[in-house]
Amino acid sequence: MDPLALTLIELGAVVFCLGLLARLAGRIGMSPIPLYLVGGLAFGAGGVVKLEGMQEFAHLSGEIGVILLLLMLGLEYTAAELFTGLRRSWQAGVLDLVLNFIPGAGLALLLGWGLVGAMVMGGVTYISSSGIAAKVITDLGRIGNRETPVVLSILVFEDLAMAVYLPILTATLAGVGFLGGLTTVGISLAVVTVVLMVALRHGHRVSQAVHSENSEVFLLNLLGAALLVAGVASALQVSAAVGAFMLGIAISGATAHSATRILEPLRDLFAAIFFVAFGLNTDPTTIPPVFGWALILAVITAITKMVTGIWAAKRAGIARPGRFRAGAALIARGEFSIVIAGLAVASGVVPDELAALATAYVLIMAILGPLAARYVEPALKAFGGSVRLSAKA
Amino acid sequence: MNVDETDLPGLGRRKDFMTASGRRIGVVELREGTMELIVSTWDDPDTCQASIPLTGDEAAALGNLLGGQHLAMKLSEEHKEIPGIVTRQFSIAPESPFQNQPMGKACIRTRCGVSIVAIMREGEVLPSPGPDVVLHSGDLLVAVGTQEGLDSAADILRNG
Numbered sequence: 001m002d003p004l005a006l007t008l009i010e011l012g013a014v015v016f017c018l019g020l021l022a023r024l025a026g027r028i029g030m031s032p033i034p035l036y037l038v039g040g041l042a043f044g045a046g047g048v049v050k051l052e053g054m055q056e057f058a059h060l061s062g063e064i065g066v067i068l069l070l071l072m073l074g075l076e077y078t079a080a081e082l083f084t085g086l087r088r089s090w091q092a093g094v095l096d097l098v099l100n101f102i103p104g105a106g107l108a109l110l111l112g113w114g115l116v117g118a119m120v121m122g123g124v125t126y127i128s129s130s131g132i133a134a135k136v137i138t139d140l141g142r143i144g145n146r147e148t149p150v151v152l153s154i155l156v157f158e159d160l161a162m163a164v165y166l167p168i169l170t171a172t173l174a175g176v177g178f179l180g181g182l183t184t185v186g187i188s189l190a191v192v193t194v195v196l197m198v199a200l201r202h203g204h205r206v207s208q209a210v211h212s213e214n215s216e217v218f219l220l221n222l223l224g225a226a227l228l229v230a231g232v233a234s235a236l237q238v239s240a241a242v243g244a245f246m247l248g249i250a251i252s253g254a255t256a257h258s259a260t261r262i263l264e265p266l267r268d269l270f271a272a273i274f275f276v277a278f279g280l281n282t283d284p285t286t287i288p289p290v291f292g293w294a295l296i297l298a299v300i301t302a303i304t305k306m307v308t309g310i311w312a313a314k315r316a317g318i319a320r321p322g323r324f325r326a327g328a329a330l331i332a333r334g335e336f337s338i339v340i341a342g343l344a345v346a347s348g349v350v351p352d353e354l355a356a357l358a359t360a361y362v363l364i365m366a367i368l369g370p371l372a373a374r375y376v377e378p379a380l381k382a383f384g385g386s387v388r389l390s391a392k393a
Numbered sequence: 394m395n396v397d398e399t400d401l402p403g404l405g406r407r408k409d410f411m412t413a414s415g416r417r418i419g420v421v422e423l424r425e426g427t428m429e430l431i432v433s434t435w436d437d438p439d440t441c442q443a444s445i446p447l448t449g450d451e452a453a454a455l456g457n458l459l460g461g462q463h464l465a466m467k468l469s470e471e472h473k474e475i476p477g478i479v480t481r482q483f484s485i486a487p488e489s490p491f492q493n494q495p496m497g498k499a500c501i502r503t504r505c506g507v508s509i510v511a512i513m514r515e516g517e518v519l520p521s522p523g524p525d526v527v528l529h530s531g532d533l534l535v536a537v538g539t540q541e542g543l544d545s546a547a548d549i550l551r552n553g
């Protein structure tokens with residue numbers, strides 16, 4: 001068959017399947033991310049059907065997916081919100097980082113994946129899925145709840161932590177020496193600080209530069225700017241994702257809102273392809289051996305996120321049910337864990353099992369997170385009720 | 394009244410207060426410009442029993458209902474002794490010819506002997522508004538006059 005025809009048929013079939021999966025996910029009220037991953041596993045190396053024609057396209061689209069994911073993460077919060085979030089919740093943020101980075105990093109060391117593997121797995125278990133968390137909060141009607149600002153400010157802190165972590169990760173993965181790594185990290189920290197300062201004072205100018213009333217012009221401006229910045233950042237070894245993220249932070253105000261609206265469909269498409277591409281490159285037969293570890297890691301890091309949320313909510317003066325709700329809302333891991341694992345896999349310096357472990361882990365956490373958020377309160381009531389009953393007896 | 398304002402990064406801003414009955418009530422202003430009315434449950438003031446999305450017009454209408462009802466009731470009480478004098482509320486519809494026009498243009502007092510004693514707007518009261526006050530859609534006019542006068546005033550405000 002004509003290679004172009006083959007590619008188109010494969011791509012069409014994959015995107016169509018993704019549509020079906022997304023609809024299924026919507027029907028049963030879960031995040032589509034785990035289904036996309038499973039879809040990728042089924043189509044990829046060692047899967048049920050083997051697709052070869054679209055590998056190249058999937059790879060590039062996946063990269064664009066990462067850039068869009070990070071750009072929109074940056075758009076989500078204004079620089080002012082990042083600063084207030086940092087001031088208000090740095091203690092909870094640090095606790096979150098320590099409690100949730102250590103399990104992943106520890107397991108990687110235990111499995112003999114070295115410091116690089118530890119750096120990657122720590123990031124995978126640390127970062128909550130702000131996408132899933134925000135959706136859970138909205139879907140469960142918890143926007144007006146008192147614990148919600150606590151949850152959101154922890155997510156804001158994680159956002160900032162990503163801005164520092166990703167350049168460090170990129171430097172580590174590139175295998176630059178200690179001094180070289182230090183320089184890269186120094187440069188990226190300086191860039192992060194400068195961008196935040198610029199965004200705070202002159203965010204409107206950056207916004208003006210890309211903004212247009214015409215949605216077509218606006219979309220092209222935005223996408224062009226994001227890819228340019230990401231490309232330059234990548235050339236400077238600061239990681240393309242961080243470049244896009246910084247651009248997202250610098251764009252603020254009304255422009256940021258309309259940018260979010262206009263980019264959403266593109267992000268959904270390319271991010272879905274990114275998850276599939278990640279699954280494509282993971283051999284499903286490598287998952288069963290690490291599944292046990294993924295399960296253990298899932299249990300531990302569900303508890304550590306819970307502890308983080310409970311501690312932070314307690315400090316904010318929230319009563320017991322609200323503390324548990326806050327903890328459970330943070331449990332979900334998703335897109336950014338896969339982004340981190342994807343960066344590591346692309347560099348080729350981590351073992352294949354890491355991709356398998358990350359996939360299995362995110363599969364579990366993306367399903368468990370929303371369920372935990374939904375059922376933590378009924379569970380608490382049932383549990384609390386039985387305690388009271390037994391006390392009476 | 395002590396209204397708490399809390400930032401919700403990425404979502405918007407919450408404004409709420411505790412009622413005397415021990416329930417938290419307020420609004421969440423979402424970044425997309427919509428608004429949600431929130432009411433807490435009885436047993437856990439941290440959580441919400443209901444969060445009801447409101448459009449801008451709906452929010453303004455609700456604000457006017459809460460404030461306007463109170464005002465109209467008070468006025469009716471005061472005019473009770475004068476027979477034939479009635480208090481009524483008119484809302485300015487989006488298709489009203491006087492939308493975004495100074496109130497004086499409608500010449501309500503001259504044409505039907507009705508006094509507009511207050512305008513409720515976004516939950517606030519503008520007492521005894523002058524003829525140069527510009528009317529907006531969603532405004533609630535509190536008017537005092539005779540039954541017939543009020544009927545013709547309603548007609549003027551609706552059809553010009």
